[in-house]
Amino acid sequence: MQDLYLLAIAQKTIGYVIAVLLLIAFVVAIAINVRKGRAEVGSEVELAPNRKPYMNDEELETKKLDRTLGLGLVALGVIALTLPLYWLAEPGRQEGMVERFEDVAISRGEEIYVNGAQCAGCHGPKGIGGVASYTILDPVTGAYVDQVQWKSPALDTIMYRYTPEQVTYILNYGRGYSPMPAWGAPGGGPLTEQQIAEVIAYLTSIQLPAAESQLAVQKELDKTCAADADNNCTIPGGMYKTLGEAVFNLGYSDGFAGGAYSCGRCHTTGWSFGQAKVAGGGAMGPNLTGGSEIRQFPVAAQQEAFVSAYPKMGTAYGTAGWSSGRMGSFGTNPNAQDPKTAIMNPDQVMLTPAQIAAVVAYERSL
Template sequence: MYDLSNQIVLGSTQKTIGLIIVILLMAAFAIAVLVNMRKGRAEVGAEIELAANRKPYMDDDELETKKLDRTLGLGLVALAVIGIALPLYWLAEPGRQVGATEQFAEIAISRGEEIYTVGAQCGACHGPEGVGGVANYTITDPSTGDFVAQVQWKAPSLNNVMYRYTPEQVTYTLNYGRGYSPMPAWGAPGGGPLTSQQLEEIIAYLTSIQLPAEETRIEVQAQLDKSCLADANDNCTIPGGSYKTLGEAIFNLGFSDGFAGGAFACARCHTGGWSAGRPGPPGGGGMGPPLYNGAAIRQFPTAALQEAYVSAYPKMGTSYGVNGWSSGRMGSFGTNPNALDPETSIMSPDQVMLTPAQISAVVAYERSL
């Protein structure tokens, strides 16, 4: 991330200088008007005696010496002012532009926060400041439409959404929602009520509330220690615990206690019913493809290929594994897609969901299903 404070100060200084110059010019104009009015005199005779174009003027000697020198001198002063002021103006212009950009971003964040908290009320499901939460959801039979169950659906945290998704991916989800879940379409292309500008403002707000990398790592590790406490061989050591391996604990991270609304859990997409608290077979498939019965091994002949896929999800329309074709819906869990280019990055490279060791552990579990 870049420190813009110096450039913003330059922009503010230039604005102040410009304001002072305008005030001085206005004052000079007012003084000139007053002086001209004071020089005026009451009518003392016929118009022919008062008309400026009829009264005697300077002779040639005075006109071509004192008057000309004075006029040329004033022109030289004006030229000097222009010659100095313009370079100073343009030297400060980059800072002014950066300051304007920063101000624009602050306004977008403020508007996005208002939409998140009041307008669309995203926080009702995703929690205040995107910490994750739950949403009431009615499950119906897909074939008959009959009522099945009323559940508390895990809504993923959004204070790490830019760790794994690009703004374009987030925009797509906001536009069209998530089928078979409480997440509706919010954007106009999907029939929702929000404009494209409002979606951009929401994303600006979400970007501003992303957690620091170290805080995320500490929280994830604390949760894994609580649910697994893995040994050197990635086997869980908690007596009577729900999980046998570190990979299984990561795969289901947040299922029992709602940590981050399941944002770190692979099962949220790859195990049907997981977010509703009614999980089917582990890795049996949901919004994401199934991983059990050797599906992961058939898709990725080696663990290294699968780890690379989980770490940096390929862009939509690109191939992966064996006959795989990216839909662009899955996030990157080991590489931040918003920190690849230092010149355009909006995140830090260390802001990632999982460490390489954690990705290796969860891939090993998926390949064992």
């Protein structure tokens, strides 16, 4: 302890000595400069520019003044002409910057989708849908049950039915009891808020044109049902009896769009990995059987409106429903309602009114 005290004293003394030496050097430097600055006026070889005679008053107030005022007037004229031109081009510059900002966001989002988070590994290139290997565990004991290939939904129509806020929630927290983990920081994932926004920007950029989506759905229904005028399927030995049942199970047998257009993906246990249990018996989505839909929606038109445009989270629906915000809108695009803020077109919807009416009729029969 004594040694440390002596060391501290020595360091303090050295500091004082250095400070005094610096102060002395500073005083000496000032003295030398003051002494040099006392040279006799006029002793310099050439007069400094600020001591040379300048123009007389007559010249200053005529030629010099006129020339200076003339140059000032020219400068004012240039400013008066160029500033409005600059202002006129400002909206274009702002639009260009917005476009550049969006392009950069899309590029970064694609990088995350393909290489960073590797979303393409499950959802396919350009979000066309795919499969993911998934281990099913017993929800009570946690024991191994099965290893399955889970249909991963196509994302090239995700903005048809979900708002950016809904997609953000899904990316942040994932989907429980499925291969979809939490990717956002709020859910414990690795992606920041900005990276999630960039992924959504990329997903928005790859949404299918309305005509292409509708054609693909109709082609799939023709293959699995080929409904007649009464919405009864006409394919001999086919899996489905009615158009509504076929719509409910779109993609179950062949993985079309990873089940993105279907209802069974959320409302039927085992649907996503080809081991469907009771149709509409409930999974992530509620049980639709036993007349529950008729009790919730006494009139079919109410249910059709509900499926078409799912109410916002915290909004009442039906006779006793309360929206959780998890379901998408299948007949109305939530991102095309306000022309000022729309990021999609009104015709970019999952199902037609006739298809929605058919699937509602099927659900009400369960």
